[in-house]
Amino acid sequence: MSIKVYTQEENVNAELHSPEGVMVTEVSAGDDIEAKMHVKNLKAWFRQKQVLNGFDFKVATNKITAIIGPSGCGKSTLIRCMNRMHELTPGARMEGGVFLDGIDIYKEDSVEMRSRIGMVFQTPNPFPTMSVVDNAISGIKLRGRGKSDGKKIGKDELMGIGEEVLNMAGLWDEVKDDINKSGAALSGGQQQRLCIARALAVEPEVLLMDEPCSALDPASTLKIEELMQELKKDYTIVVVTHNMQQAARVSDYTAFLYMGELIEYQKTSVIFENPEKELTERYITGRFG
Ligand SMILES: Nc1ncnc2c1ncn2[C@@H]1O[C@H](COP(=O)(O)OP(=O)(O)OP(=O)(O)O)[C@@H](O)[C@H]1O
Ligand SMILES: [Mg+2]
Numbered sequence: 367m368s369i370k371v372y373t374q375e376e377n378v379n380a381e382l383h384s385p386e387g388v389m390v391t392e393v394s395a396g397d398d399i400e401a402k403m404h405v406k407n408l409k410a411w412f413r414q415k416q417v418l419n420g421f422d423f424k425v426a427t428n429k430i431t432a433i434i435g436p437s438g439c440g441k442s443t444l445i446r447c448m449n450r451m452h453e454l455t456p457g458a459r460m461e462g463g464v465f466l467d468g469i470d471i472y473k474e475d476s477v478e479m480r481s482r483i484g485m486v487f488q489t490p491n492p493f494p495t496m497s498v499v500d501n502a503i504s505g506i507k508l509r510g511r512g513k514s515d516g517k518k519i520g521k522d523e524l525m526g527i528g529e530e531v532l533n534m535a536g537l538w539d540e541v542k543d544d545i546n547k548s549g550a551a552l553s554g555g556q557q558q559r560l561c562i563a564r565a566l567a568v569e570p571e572v573l574l575m576d577e578p579c580s581a582l583d584p585a586s587t588l589k590i591e592e593l594m595q596e597l598k599k600d601y602t603i604v605v606v607t608h609n610m611q612q613a614a615r616v617s618d619y620t621a622f623l624y625m626g627e628l629i630e631y632q633k634t635s636v637i638f639e640n641p642e643k644e645l646t647e648r649y650i651t652g653r654f655g
Contacts, residue, residue: 399619401465402427402572402602403448403483408462410443410452417443420462421628423621425572430594430603432617432634434610436655439623441606445574448604449483450476466572481505484570488577490557492549492564498541499528501549501560505568527567535563536593555586562593566601573597575605579612591616610650614638622646 403425410418417440425431425448433441446452447460450471464471471479492501503524519527528545532538537559541552549560558578565573575594579587587609594603594616607613613620613634620637622630622645630637630646641647649655 399424399426401425402467403604404463404465404468405444405448406463406465408444408447408460408464410440410447410460411458412455413457417626418447418460419626423628423631425602425604426619427602428598428600429618430598430605430616432613432620433604433606433623434608434613434620434649435623435629436649437608440626441623442576444623445485445576445604445606449480449485449572449574451480451485481568482570483572483574484565484568486558486561486565486573486575486578488580490554490561490581492552492557492560494548494550496549497546498549498552498560499525499532499545502528502531502563503567505564531563531567532560534566534597535559536589536596537563553586555582555589558582558586558590559593562590566597570601572602572604575603577606577608580608587612610638610652622649624649 401424405421405423405425407420407422408418409416409420423444433444435441443452446455448464448471450464452458452460453476466479466482471483493504496504506519506524506527529538529542532541532545537556540556541547549557552560558581562573562578579590582590591612594605597603605613605617617634620632620634621628622637622641622643624645630641630643632642636642637646638650641650
């Protein structure tokens with residue numbers, strides 16, 4: 367059997383342009399979503415180079431939304447725009463709006479917005495000079511937590527929060543006898559759960575995860591996936607992944623990005639069983655990317 371390998375240009379031409387050459391980026395999921403976050407006509411650049419071409423994207427409340435697409439298509443840039451981290455990169459800019467519960471996050475305090483919209487990165491990055499428990503509570507020490515209204519939190523209470531969030535991240539039982547050892551002395555999977563605990567400690571409402579399992583073995587990956595299922599009762603989760611099985615297993619909605627365009631956004635079952643666009647099908651069946 368021969369499989370046609372498409373060039374990037376052919377892919378884009380086949381899917382994004384009508385015969386008249388007009389862009390037709392129709393995206394079906396979203397209209398009936400109860401949105402925790404709403405991205406409107408988002409465009410992003412690194413210096414002269416445009417990497418997100420202007421699309422709308424709603425994130426459903428208390429659901430897991432997966433973002434998939436080939437390397438370089440703009441997944442990380444999208445989620446970094448969603449918690450105001452994109453603007454921290456020199457030469458980076460964006461246009462359009464990002465709303466959390468209807469509030470324009472670009473009109474609010476960036477630090478507060480980043481604590482309401484937490485982020486977990488691809489490579490676990492615990493602070494190496496801090497103990498496990500200090501890592502878990504480091505965010506609170508820096509900027510307080512959602513409900514504290516800026517009031518100072520005592521040491522005992524902090525330790526209690528440390529235990530609570532390590533528990534939530536499914537790590538407490540593994541570290542409780544050794545909470546004073548360095549965060550860097552944990553295994554990769556434990557470090558990633560520690561970073562999730564650290565993100566949870568400041569009581570975010572949304573958790574953005576950028577390939578959180580790419581450095582982990584299958585057993586640790588499974589633990590993180592189980593944790594995500596548990597967390598979605600209280601949090602809204604967006605996860606970038608290159609792992610199609612992971613997207614199919616854990617997410618409720620899936621967005622497929624390609625070269626800065628949102629090609630298709632649907633319930634995950636539709637994306638993986640009956641995608642609307644041929645480009646989506648070619649990607650999820652591993653024919654490019
Ligand atoms: N700091 C940066 N400076 C300049 N260009 C960047 C920077 N970060 C990303 N880019 C470019 O922006 C585009 C989108 O990158 P992005 O990191 O969002 O892709 P991605 O989909 O997350 O890729 P991957 O799957 O490899 O992580 C790419 O062309 C990339 O080269
Ligand atoms: Mg990325």
